[in-house]
Amino acid sequence: MRGFIPIVVVVAVLASVPLVIHSNVTLNFLVVALMIALAGQGWNILGGYAGQYSFGHAAFFGTGAYVTAILQVRYGVNAWIGFGAGIVCGAALGGVIGALTFRSGLRGSYFALVTLAFAEVLRIIASVAPITGAGVGTLIHLDLGARAFQFQSRAVFYWIILGLVTLSLVVARLIKQSRFGAWLIAVRENEDAAKALGVDTSSVKTTAMIISGAMTAAAGCFYAQYFLFVDSGIAYGTWISIEALLTPIIGGVGTVFGPLLGALAVRLLGEGAKLVTGDVPGLDLILYGAVLVLVIWFTPRGLIGGCAQVRGWFARRGRPAVPFINEAGHG
Amino acid sequence: MADRMADPLLVVDRVTRRFGGLLAVNSASLSAQKERITALIGPNGAGKTTLFSMISGFLKPSAGDIRYAGEVITGEPPHRLARRGIARTFQIVQPFGGLTVLENILVGAHLHHRGRAEALATAEEVCRYVGLHDQLDRQADTLTVAGRKRLELARALAIEPKLLLLDEVLAGLNPSEIRDIVPVIRGLCGRGITIVMIEHVMQAVMSLAEHVFVLAEGKVIAEGAPAQVAADPVVIEAYLGHGAAAKLRASHAH
Numbered sequence: 001m002r003g004f005i006p007i008v009v010v011v012a013v014l015a016s017v018p019l020v021i022h023s024n025v026t027l028n029f030l031v032v033a034l035m036i037a038l039a040g041q042g043w044n045i046l047g048g049y050a051g052q053y054s055f056g057h058a059a060f061f062g063t064g065a066y067v068t069a070i071l072q073v074r075y076g077v078n079a080w081i082g083f084g085a086g087i088v089c090g091a092a093l094g095g096v097i098g099a100l101t102f103r104s105g106l107r108g109s110y111f112a113l114v115t116l117a118f119a120e121v122l123r124i125i126a127s128v129a130p131i132t133g134a135g136v137g138t139l140i141h142l143d144l145g146a147r148a149f150q151f152q153s154r155a156v157f158y159w160i161i162l163g164l165v166t167l168s169l170v171v172a173r174l175i176k177q178s179r180f181g182a183w184l185i186a187v188r189e190n191e192d193a194a195k196a197l198g199v200d201t202s203s204v205k206t207t208a209m210i211i212s213g214a215m216t217a218a219a220g221c222f223y224a225q226y227f228l229f230v231d232s233g234i235a236y237g238t239w240i241s242i243e244a245l246l247t248p249i250i251g252g253v254g255t256v257f258g259p260l261l262g263a264l265a266v267r268l269l270g271e272g273a274k275l276v277t278g279d280v281p282g283l284d285l286i287l288y289g290a291v292l293v294l295v296i297w298f299t300p301r302g303l304i305g306g307c308a309q310v311r312g313w314f315a316r317r318g319r320p321a322v323p324f325i326n327e328a329g330h331g
Numbered sequence: 332m333a334d335r336m337a338d339p340l341l342v343v344d345r346v347t348r349r350f351g352g353l354l355a356v357n358s359a360s361l362s363a364q365k366e367r368i369t370a371l372i373g374p375n376g377a378g379k380t381t382l383f384s385m386i387s388g389f390l391k392p393s394a395g396d397i398r399y400a401g402e403v404i405t406g407e408p409p410h411r412l413a414r415r416g417i418a419r420t421f422q423i424v425q426p427f428g429g430l431t432v433l434e435n436i437l438v439g440a441h442l443h444h445r446g447r448a449e450a451l452a453t454a455e456e457v458c459r460y461v462g463l464h465d466q467l468d469r470q471a472d473t474l475t476v477a478g479r480k481r482l483e484l485a486r487a488l489a490i491e492p493k494l495l496l497l498d499e500v501l502a503g504l505n506p507s508e509i510r511d512i513v514p515v516i517r518g519l520c521g522r523g524i525t526i527v528m529i530e531h532v533m534q535a536v537m538s539l540a541e542h543v544f545v546l547a548e549g550k551v552i553a554e555g556a557p558a559q560v561a562a563d564p565v566v567i568e569a570y571l572g573h574g575a576a577a578k579l580r581a582s583h584a585h
Contacts, residue, residue: 179446182437182450183441192425193486195409196421197438198439198442
């Protein structure tokens with residue numbers, strides 16, 4: 001249980017933020033960052049643990065968002081049930097895409113391209129199908145109240161998304177110390193060796209994709225309730241595919257806290273770049289991109305890996321000099 | 332001889348594998364007796380590793396049958412065969428490079444132990460057995476060649492196999508490293524494990540194996556006790572060369 005202490009501490013700190021800060025701008029910023037962190041954690045389970053880099057996690061985000069919105073608007077389903085249905089549909093989609101791609105043995109860049117294709121196909125369908133509101137999108141009617149999953153206060157939304165992120169952290173942590181997690185990492189490191197040790201690689205990967213799909217879909221469901229509007233460019237757009245993979249990569253791929261740290265860093269960087277560059281259009285994106293390149297350049301294992309690097313560096317400087325032969329022995 | 336042939340754990344029955352126009356394994360048959368060491372030798376490109384890949388499920392035979400513990404297992408996927416108790420090592424070692432020695436072995440130990448604690452206990456025991464216990468936390472990437480070979484063996488043992496397929500575990504080791512690992516392999520038979528090994532290090536084959544199959548150009552050209560095979564003119568012709576045969580005969584005479 002000691003492994004869960006960091007999660008408790010981080011969540012406790014984050015949970016107290018709305019008690020101190022009442023600025024809507026700041027809370028809004030954090031809500032979006034946490035939503036991205038949730039989407040990123042979904043990506044991390046599949047990409048970070050199992051090593052299957054998806055370029056199309058928008059497929060899950062969008063499915064969560066659309067299912068939540070459409071069930072309410074067209075079928076009068078309760079928002080909370082819609083939210084749950086969105087997560088279930090995300091998981092189911094993960095199962096379908098996983099079964100199709102992994103059973104046919106797609107790996108590496110081919111897997112990435114196929115996931116991208118799934119997201120794009122869904123985006124195009126959503127932009128023409130009547131049920132999604134086609135080009136106009138779907139607007140969830142304003143109906144403030146807990147029953148409709150709509151809240152006046154940003155703080156309530158903040159605590160809800162924080163609760164979901166907490167759940168995702170706990171799941172990531174549980175997976176990491178389980179047999180399933182050991183198998184996922186084995187698949188990432190060497191698929192053939194994993195098979196020889198009795199790992200059913202395609203079913204392990206498919207299971208990872210189901211969990212991954214559910215998490216990223218949950219972020220999409222939340223998006224729909226928070227902004228009360230979904231269209232094809234938002235739900236299935238490449239922006240969320242990129243955010244979902246960027247945040248764990250920046251934060252630390254395959255780590256429990258990587259997506260959360262990465263989401264906060266990437267979002268801060270985005271806002272910071274806008275502040276620095278002012279009104280010049282596009283300049284903030286150039287700055288944003290340049291800083292990302294630098295981060296990846298210097299800490300290829302993400303911010304968490306970078307911290308470990310710095311710690312190791314200080315530890316080595318603190319130690320008395322060791323004979324050369326010992327150092328060589330460790331090399 | 333007759334009583335030994337009575338109880339084979341593994342039977343490869345006229346197995347053939349084609350890669351397009353290339354006939355890699357041509358109607359090869361062999362068998363491995365329970366709790367003994369069987370060696371598979373032959374010149375480079377004879378089809379030894381291809382045959383291993385078919386036994387362990389990584390390749391499907393174009394024709395023929397493979398039987399294990401009395402059941403036909405031809406074409407079953409590798410993970411299911413591993414669950415049945417067939418483990419293999421890879422000729423080109425395949426460590427989980429980014430993980431530690433213990434984490435590598437843990438993956439195998441988890442096959443029959445869901446809980447982390449039991450799996451860790453199994454992994455540590457295997458580590459001690461193969462002599463990796465002082466390098467548990469070392470990253471697999473940083474091991475020496477000998478260390479990687481041991482890791483390959485340890486991981487295979489961690490799934491608690493009944494049949495162990497060793498693909499050149501001695502290749503690339505120096506004589507003193509070979510001396511260290513040979514008793515480890517020999518000791519496995521006493522633990523109820525049946526071993527089939529591909530090996531080029533002839534001295535080790537002679538000292539370890541009870542029965543040898545010789546594969547050349549995809550066909551089994553000879554089989555028998557090591558000394559008998561080494562003296563077989565067909566084998567000498569295909570593989571050993573006259574000088575080596577004479578040397579081996581001389582060493583056995585002593």
